[in-house]
Amino acid sequence: MASKRSDTAAVGRRGFLKGAALSGAAAITAGEAKAVPVEAPKKASAAYPGPLQLAADTERPNADPATQTSSGGDFMTDVLQSAGIDYLFMMCASSFRGLHEAVLNHGGNKPEIIVCVHEEIAAAMAHGYYKIDGKPQAMICHATVGLQHAAMAIYNAWCDRVPMLAMVGNILEEDKRLPGAEWNHSAVDPGALIRDFTKWDDQPANLQHFAESTVRAVRIAQTPPMAPVFISVDAELQENPIEDREKLKIPKLSLPLPAMGEMGALREVAKMLTNAENPVVVVDRLARTPAAMPLLVELAEALQCAIIDVGGRMNFPSQHPLNHSGRARAAIAQADVIVGIEATDLWGLINAHSDRIVRSNRPIYKPTAKLATIGNREMLIKANDQDFGRYQPVDLAISGDGEASLPYLTEQVKKLIDDGRKSALAERGKKLAAAHASMIDAALSNATIGWDASPITSARMCAEVYAQIKDDDWSLVGTSVGLAWPRLLWDMKKPHNWNGGSGGGGVGYNAPASLGAALANKKHGRLTVSFQGDGDFMMCPGTLWTAAHHKIPLLYVMNNNRAWHQEFMYLQAMAGRHQRGARNTRIGTTITDPNIDYANLARSFGVYGEGPISDPKELGPALKRALAVVRNGEPALIDVVTDPR
Amino acid sequence: MSHIKTSMLAAALIAAAFSGAPARADGDPVKGKATFLAVGCFECHGRSGQGGRMNYPAPPLAQLQLPPESLAAFLREGRNDMPPYVASQVSDADVADIHAFLQTLPGPTDPKKIPLLAR
CATH class of the missing domain: 3.40.50.1220 (TPP-binding domain)
Structure with missing residues (x-):
């Protein structure tokens, strides 16, 4: 394997830095030891700093060339394109700088990079995207520090049996790591962090190995039962020249037909x-x-x-x-x-x-x-x-x-x-039709209770939203409000009208997975709406920046009950069982004092925001304004202060 | 959801028959509202008594069609997710107040009169 991080180079850089540091220290020491009258700076002569000094500052050892005309990352980009990966959800990190640069400058930003501000957002977006588009996408992050952030979202995808290609950059050979962060960010076996909830993983040792394992991974991920797969991508392989491109082959991706029962x-x-x-x-x-x-x-x-x-x-x-x-x-x-x-x-x-x-x-x-x-x-x-x-x-x-x-x-x-x-x-x-009709009638009747109340009931909130979108080609994504009202009262009849739950129930899924789903809906011109729990939102609020940055149209309707409400109820049950403290249970379960201003937060990320809205009569007009923004191709958020259930 | 109401009603009536809880129909709805919010009834049943759900559906309570003593019996030994509220947490007087408050909440109306719900 060719290496840019040769021992000679490392010694050379260390020697250079050490010399520079010593020179600086010597200059300071000399200045402190002897007071010298201040003179006007002399005009630099043509000889200064001198050819020897210039050479010492700029020359590199012959064994560590400065430029190259090909990179493993270029080939990896070809592999990802060939495997049908359209999007690379990522937060930048030096351990995959080689692939990052290659995707941009060799691949022409194909797969398209979707910039995320947290690795959990990247993985959850890939999750949500698949559940609308039916095609797995890739995410990449640092080994160790990035993958641990992403792990929760990968676990949700595992429980939800959703395929994705999760990748990390890793510096496998210890003698190629620079001091400091590159050691903290490298692992012998990064896949071990998530092996309990991925279907297959590998850490390819050369470029041909990368091609075959990546295509194999994408195939395994999509073979039912589907699940995330993982590839650890060595930084040396990404960054260094390709020895012989002609020898490298990208296998064709062929997906097996799902097996029916006997x-x-x-x-x-x-x-x-x-x-x-x-x-x-x-x-x-x-x-x-x-x-x-x-x-x-x-x-x-x-x-x-x-x-x-x-x-x-x-x-x-x-x-x-x-x-x-x-x-x-x-x-x-x-x-x-x-x-x-x-x-x-x-x-x-x-x-x-x-x-x-x-x-x-x-x-x-x-x-x-x-x-x-x-x-x-x-x-x-x-x-x-x-x-x-x-x-x-x-x-x-x-x-x-x-x-x-x-x-x-x-x-x-x-x-x-x-x-x-x-x-x-x-x-x-x-x-059965009669029983179904009775069920709907009962739901409609219950929905009328508290219709004009403030905070706004979840039934009213859902009805207001549906009234505004029902004539569009709409797509409700995400999991908040338990989806009880939409699944009872909305006319869901197209495959994209709803995209299921999180899988693992890991809080933080809804905001980024909804955005991934909205990205998938964007190319079809569908109107995407997500009810967004406030507790879930605070896990990954930076999702809004990605929504604004990539102009992904999506309406977040903040179901702001100012609590992790399920836990509020569980704590109430516990107090009841222990026959004490029924009035204490809001401590540790509610998000008040101060109340969070989600509309302002949205605006700070460049997303249209309105609210907080507590009066149900104000909700319809606010939704209309926000949906105009979304129909115009941009994200929006409406903060609705709701009753708990 | 009518079957839920029915089963709740039956359970509460049966429980009431054995509870011996004193009947009170003179509760204070203002106090009742304060208690309803303070001890967490609203968490599952909503501030308007519109109902909701935890692991199981939490029935609507607005215009509750149960006498106070039946509500008390249900509170003392609730079913499914319903936390039990002993007398030291919610007294019989509190129950009567809550009951009075629930009677002040508007119950369901005809959905056809609400344009967004009309079908």
């Missing part, structure tokens, strides 16, 4: 569903592509069965009469067959749990109910982090991709339904 087992599930009196299909991270929603609608309508969409992806139209997500417990309790398709936590959904002293639980489902699962979640589980949830016994478990299995499952269901059965199913469909 056909005999799927036929068995089709029989279970068709013969059931009250079948229920539970879905969570089902939709990999926009094709999934119509496939699930086709299955649901063939069976006239209830669908419970847990919401990890946009799986099923919110206003479809067979969508019973808002009455999941009632539907589960009546079911004689429950089929989970990519249902991440089936146990959590079909059992009731008590957050009391013994944390007891009991099944909601009938003891006689038959259970089956289709999905690939269990094909990628690691031991340490417990994101896999509690084990749920089932009668038939099928390994295979849910979306890939849907066409065959539906085909088999249709084959089993004769004309006599169709009329019975139609009757069931009518009852």
Whole structure:
């Protein structure tokens, strides 16, 4: 491996610096020791400082040339482009300066650099981007100090089974590191920091190795079950000349087709569903592509069965009469067959749990109910982090991709339904439609309570936003307000109308992941809106600068309840259990005294900001003004002071 | 969400039958509001009693259709996420005040009369 950091060079630089320092010290000492009358400076002669001194100041050892005509970073840029990476989310760092410079000056800023002010923002933006675009992107940061910042967002992506290419710059060879920071920022095995929640990682030893491992990583990340992958990129490889470009080959990226479940087992599930009196299909991270929603609608309508969409992806139209997500417990309790398709936590959904002293639980489902699962979640589980949830016994478990299995499952269901059965199913469909309508009516009625109250209710806030965007091609991204109102009352019927939750529940996801999603929506001209929790926002407020810098249109509606409210409620529960201090629980759980001025904060980052808005009558006009900014291609933030729930 | 209201009502009535809590219908709504906010009822049920959710839905309380003693029984041994409030935290007099306050909160109205909710 060629090296710019030769021992000769290091000695030369050290010698030069040492000499310079000693000269300076000598000059000061001489000045202090002897008072010399001040003279007018002499005019410099042509000989000053002299050719020997000039040479000593400027010449480099022959073994450490100053320029080069190619760099490993150029080749790496070619590899990233070839692997389909369009964006490189990053905060600059010297350990990948070689690649950074190459992307700009060799690649013409392709992949396009999205500048982030925190590594967590970079990883979360890649997460959010994928969940709209369906294409993994890359982020890069320092090894050690940068990767530890990014780790939380990578963990969210892992729990959410979202692919991304996470990279770090690292100086692998210890004799190539300069003193100080380069030692603090290097690691023998950076991937160890995040190996518990990445699918695969490597630290390539040469450029050909980089090409093959990067293409392999992108392929592994997108092979269901999907997840983040990681490449540690040696700084020497990035920066130094390529010895022989002709010898380097970039492998073609070929993605395997997702594997469907075993056909005999799927036929068995089709029989279970068709013969059931009250079948229920539970879905969570089902939709990999926009094709999934119509496939699930086709299955649901063939069976006239209830669908419970847990919401990890946009799986099923919110206003479809067979969508019973808002009455999941009632539907589960009546079911004689429950089929989970990519249902991440089936146990959590079909059992009731008590957050009391013994944390007891009991099944909601009938003891006689038959259970089956289709999905690939269990094909990628690691031991340490417990994101896999509690084990749920089932009668038939099928390994295979849910979306890939849907066409065959539906085909088999249709084959089993004769004309006599169709009329019975139609009757069931009518009852389900009536239950769905009752659910919506109850939600609408509840939404009226406190309609004109201040602080503003979450129902009013959501209704005001929807009224302003419903005629656009809109996309609601992020996780705040629990999404209860939008998922009940908004007409979500396009794959990009909603992009699921954070995965790991790591606070700090919403602001940057929403921005990543908005970037993906930008090229389609969609109007992106995100309800933004105040507690979440304060983790990564610098996200707003990236939004302004890259002119990413997005409306943040700050759901400002001035608390980490979930924790507020949990602390209240704890005080109740211990029979004391019910009036103390705002300490440590609320964000007041002083109240944060989010609109001003937004303006300081170059983002349009309005608020705080406490009067519900002022909200509609403020939203209209902010949306005009967003429709004009720029971000905006409206700070809405809301009631807790 | 009507099934939630129904189950809450049933649970509270059953509990009330065994609690022996004194019935009071003369609560002070001003004091009730202060207590409702101070002891954290609003955290899950909202300042307008509009309801919300924690792990489970927290039912709306505006215009609560329960007598004070049933509300007291529910507070003492709440279900699901509901924190238990013993008498040293929320006295029976406090419960009566909260109950009176809840009666002052406007309950649901016809959504068709609100343009943003009309369908």
